[in-house]
Amino acid sequence: MAVSGSDISPKSDESESTTSTSATSESVDASSQSSYIGIAPAPRPDIPSPLEINNKDYSVNRTRCMNGMNNPSPKRAGTSSWLAVYESFLLKNASQIASVESTLQHLTYLFPGKFKDAEIASEVVYSALGILGLYHDTILAHALSSSAFSSKYQPSLHTRYTRHFATRNTSYKSTAYTLVVIQKTQLLIEIMSRKYGGQRGQRTAIVGIESIKAACRLALFRISGSRTVLTPPIPEREIDPNLLDPDDPTEPFANPNDDDLEYWTMPRTGQKLPQLNADSDVTQFLMKKVLLPEDVVAAPKLAHPLTTVDGRIKEILYILRPLLYALLALLASRLRESGRFKGKQSRRIINWMPWIIGFALEYICKDGVIGSLSSEGGIRTALTKLTGLEKLELDKRSKSMWWWVLRGQFYESITKPVLDKLIKKTENIPLLNLVGLYVGDYQYLMETYHFASTY
Template sequence: MSASSPLRASTYHRYYDKYYPHHIELLEDLIRGVSLALPGRFEDADLCSQTLISVLNLFLLHHTHLLARRRSEKDESFVFNKHIQAYYRSHWPSKAASLALSIISYTEVVFELLLHRRISSKSRRWRWIVGIEGIKAVLRLVLFFRSGKRTVIHPTHLVRNTDPCTFESNVTDKLELATLDPRTGTPSTANPRLLTASTTVSSTMPRQGWALFGEIVWIIRPVVYAFMVMNTLRRGSHKVVEQSEDEEETEKDDENDWKPWLVSLCIDLLARTARSMQPTSALEQDEYKRRDYLLLYYLLRGPVYNLFTRRILEVFCDASEHRPLVSILATALNDYRPFWEQSYFYTAGS
């Protein structure tokens, strides 16, 4: 028994290294394809699709952890993973915070869709949303201060920007992270600079002065927005009840007030201005580009969506419904509109 145990372990590890990554990659592609094809196909298809995406993201997170652990000693990680290893996985508080933040970000949309089906009171639903945003803000603050006041980058876990069958970097081949966008289910695209750049971990400098202020207000911004929406609903709860008896409400009526939208946008722009007052590394610049892209979500939130964006989308979809090629885009928009109309987190930018 004792002599055969090392042999069995060696055989298992050889099989693991040779076949496990390939099998997992096939399963990832299968689940991804199913999740993208589900929206709009049947009742509760949106919930099924988002559940599959969440499960796939968690599965990929575990898969990447296994692959990284198998070659942790000889891995020449690129800059992103070096940063994660140095600041988010070196001590247990940071490690726990980064893992919790990743899990929440991959499951929050599903959780909110379930809230819509279980809780009829909008103010109670937004109380849960404020709580989730508060937890995320606390976790980000933990990462921010435990990393020496360095910019909180996304995602907060190791990524597999590699060929999953070899776990070796391949800059010229397709670049695919081991995570999907929890909102769209499509793979994130890495910045090739971060694979080959000679940037060191020490080049990400602590935030100071206005840059420090900008990072903190960016972290708490989602909490402020959700809290203001919740208070708006509380003050107008009697009006909502009266309207619901006569006409069907739209899902985005929860955020149909200019004040939370404008305050949130001002905080985002203030944080953007403040962070520019300190030099940044390539890794931080990549993170800031991602945050700038998230500003587009303001077109899908609040009164701007109800008054402008929704009408533009409806006109476009109606006009292109029977036109070749363009109708494919219109169909996709109609299939995915329920996501950003029913879910705050889908367009939260947090």
């Protein structure tokens, strides 16, 4: 049946009047309640309809709502839960981490020569503490980055550089940590290989370990863009664990000398300026207040890439020098055992050959970055272009040259007679005879094991 427009007009008028009336009432209510809108709570989010989600998911969400979202169901006990408990315990007792680790490491120095297989027990404890220390470093670094004091912490150049590659390149991180773990366990592996494989097994283990370390360093050299391989290649612990102790009332990263400063008030502006004591170092104080170019540049620019062939060859030879020294020592031992060279002069040349070649390689190739930068303007220009990180690395390499005093034929011909005389002169002197006793115990390690005098 058709419906005319006159039939629906009264209804529309009535609806319009009703709408206008409701609008008027709503405006009155809005005006009367306008003062409460600003403090009204946020509307409750709508619960999804069962038609929009699966029945299983809805039942799970309903169960969670009934149980309370702030009290989730406990996780199953497993490895992750135990690690979480250990990490929380570690952070709550952060002030004791460094003291406990150092105490246990110093106790390992008392083991050699005191009982049978003492070197094995000493190295097991030392290696385990070294690996555990790496895990502690990662926990402390993560806690520091997520704490409120991370903005006040200024990492060193070494930490900035190694953290950049470790966080952005998984290959660098895995290779670097593999290298560090091998360095912390290499002496233990050598001791065990000698115990169960004799001298032949010991020599094989030495060459194998040095080969793996050289491969890791070459991989780091390539991943970093042909830059100098740092020692160590991972971030080190630079902060005191006491700073992360929540029960410590002192403010972290505060300068303890700031409280002792006397301030002078400027008469016109009223600004206070610190006055240093007579014994204070003005340069050191000012360097803490300014930013250097190395503090703001990108982390990869803290080390120059080795662009010249001379610089790359020097760095590669420096990386391979421990492996070459181990191979030369193995060759010299086999030549001595063969009995072909019975002359005194020939045997002296064979004995000194590994030490001389190894020392010469390390001395010539330790500054490959200087050889790379000197191609543009000489050595003086290269020295001015060195960054602070490269200077620190070259300083470490120069100090590590002292290890050659305890290696090879130099130790047998020069260092050992001096130590023997020192021990003999102090054996009847109280307290000093204990020092001589421990030096004698470590002489056995240096004379027997290759990695006892390496880093």
